[in-house]
Amino acid sequence: MKHLIILLFSIVIVSCSKESEKETVYKNLEGNKTDTLQSIQSTVKMVYIPGGEYKPFFGSNTTLVSVAPFLMDERAVTNEEFLEFVIANPQWQKSNIKRLFADTNYLKTWPTDITLPENALKDAPVCNVSWFAAKAFAQSVDKRLPTLDEWEFVAMADETTANARKKPKYSDSIIDLYLQKNRQFKSVKQSPPNYWGIYNMFDLIWEWTDDFNAVLTTGDSRSGEYNDKNLVCAGGATSATDVMNYAAYMRFALRTSIKADYTIGNLGFRCAKDTTIIKQ
């Protein structure tokens, strides 16, 4: 069943991709992986997320999406870890990276290929990394990027409940975190974890997901009714399940504004992994 979902997912992603070049690049990346990617050790704790059914932010009211159990890093990938990755994999250093895989701002604050910025904290989340780079890092630690549904499933939690969406201040309290400037320079794990034990879902960075621009794949996409243009202007009000969830609008707005080679100053990532364990 899980394989079927993944298969369907891949088909949808490929068939919905607007940029034909993306597919080519993706294959290219796969080639990179098998040929040359060196593994590195990851010590970050992974948290078991039991999954379940959840209502995506975009979709019809009645459509629930099933999220299989998975493991998620408790925090984002840090500067220090990414440094280790590029040392082991020179093809992902800023002067060597293929332009298809990242724009010219890739790791732009790093003074050299293998030096962190002087004022950067080692344990602050790495930013200015493309989706391709994030994906390669994940592969190098034998993980993957979380799917958008997995990420959003975890994002429903506050500190005390798995699904805090119905709480009146749920969205507002996230926006309070979103509106802080320069928060991406802070260390990870300095604020309380959420219900699952996951840190920094909202207070440090935007995060890549594997299918970041596949809003199409959440909810009922078969009708072809939903597309990213629906997000723009008042159109965004017709396809969301909770029009008061401004925090989610902001997140999805960011996701629809980026492309796989983009590197953004407050956009990083964390990793996830499949699991065969089913805990109750």
Added chain:
Amino acid sequence: MKHKHFTICATTLLITALLSCNSTNTTKPETSSAEAALAMVAEGNPEVAEVTGAPKVPAPIGARAAKKLIVNLLTTEIEGIIADSIPYTFWTFNNTVPGSFIRVREGDEVTLNLKNDGSSILPHNIDLHAVTGPGGGAAATTAPPGKEASFTFKAINKGLYVYHCAAPPVPMHIGNGMYGLILVEPAGGLKPVDREYYIMQGDFYTKASVVKQGLMEFDNDKAVAENPDYVLFNGKKGSLLGANMLEAKVGETVRLFVGNGGPNLTSSFHVIGEIFDNVYLEGGSTVSHNVQTTMIPEGGSAMVEFKCEVRGEYVLVDHSLSRAFNKGCIGKLKVTGEPNEKVFSAKTLTKE
């Protein structure tokens, strides 16, 4: 005999009425003006357009031909003063609220470059109501922090148009000040006047930031309830008062480009003590005369013109007066010059 005279008289009146009716009926040429503008060729190399912060406007287009223009806008998220030394986090085009005034001509080909500043937290874009095409350019210009997006459009409908950010959640982006005006002048330009000013009304919904003491930011609940703390001209209480008053001299003609960014409230724009000689209703091509108060829809505009006959201070308000009286929607135009007692004279009579 009397009867005959009456008939002639009546016929003449009828003909006159019909003729005058015909001459003021300008709707026919209007319907084809977009097509005419579409056929105009924008010559030469692209030039960077001059843009200005309110209340200033760029120089009139005058008699120039249609050309290629480049408009550069930068989206930012910055702290500014909203009222009485109170800081607020504004989101802007070119660091001002309202954003820069853009002035083009019908037939111009405009390349709009939207750069989102690297220090931004959120993606932004621009929907220009002067644009014919999907989203007014919104999807085409959506840019995450540090990125730039661009599109080109041909200005085929003359008039005064609002532009705004349309990134979700839109009411928040507009509520934080992401709007401005773009004027598409007719071929040959608008009739010259002595003074032109740029004014934009907006409603602001505030709450205290939990992060920074004293800083105010957007309040979603108040916005949904459409209950603003401030209704302001040009994004700041007092932006057109004191040293910032608009100015004109007796005998001069004034044109105000007035827009309404909202996000929610419609404006009843009025200048106390003046009557608008001409109002380009809703910023379009229909001109109304002798207007006291003109309605400016949210996401809409009006161009108003009047001649300053009498010196004094003229108060600009949204005539939904609680907004002027209690929420900051007030500005002034100071007219200087010689007294004009023929039009206005005040005498104090003391009775014994």
